[in-house]
């Protein structure tokens with residue numbers, strides 16, 4: 001069984017508990033690295049063609065517009081081949097209660113017949129929100145398993161819970 005970690009994560013200014021802070025490494029990226037290390041599986045990062053703004057407020061503005069218009073948000077580096085993988089760990093920050101639209105583009109671009117997706121996310125409130133439900137509608141042919149979520153600010157203290165989820 002071959003496993004792959006696919007994720008998107010943003011660096012720049014974020015708002016943590018209502019306070020603006022500059023983040024040099026995204027929380028979801030930290031989580032993706034932990035999963036990759038635990039499973040000894042390769043990682044693939046989704047990079048939007050136009051990077052999301054450094055400014056938190058600008059990022060909010062752009063992502064809200066993308067949500068409203070449902071536009072296709074292109075990414076730079078399509079995977080040459082997903083065929084060799086059976087299991088995909090799909091990671092993202094929760095934006096507007098689901099995955100960012102650039103992640104939605106990835107999900108819509110591939111056929112997942114015979115593949116299993118385990119979603120994981122970081123956010124402010126520690127839940128997957130609508131992501132699992134939306135994935136079931138968008139990831140063609142995939143089996144969507146119950147995901148893992150934690151608060152971004154707690155990502156460094158989450159190993160025990162994460163390992164429990166990975167064991168299951």
Ligand SMILES: Cc1cc2nc3c(=O)[nH]c(=O)nc-3n(C[C@H](O)[C@H](O)[C@H](O)COP(=O)(O)O)c2cc1C
Pocket residue numbers: 008009010011014015023025026027028029056059060063092093094095096097098122123124125126151152153
């Ligand atoms: C545009 C935007 C929308 C967000 N929407 C939500 C949300 O709906 N619910 C939530 O709990 N957190 C929300 N957040 C907070 C992020 O999910 C959280 O900071 C996350 O850990 C960031 O991950 P990253 O560092 O990997 O990008 C939002 C953040 C941004 C920038």
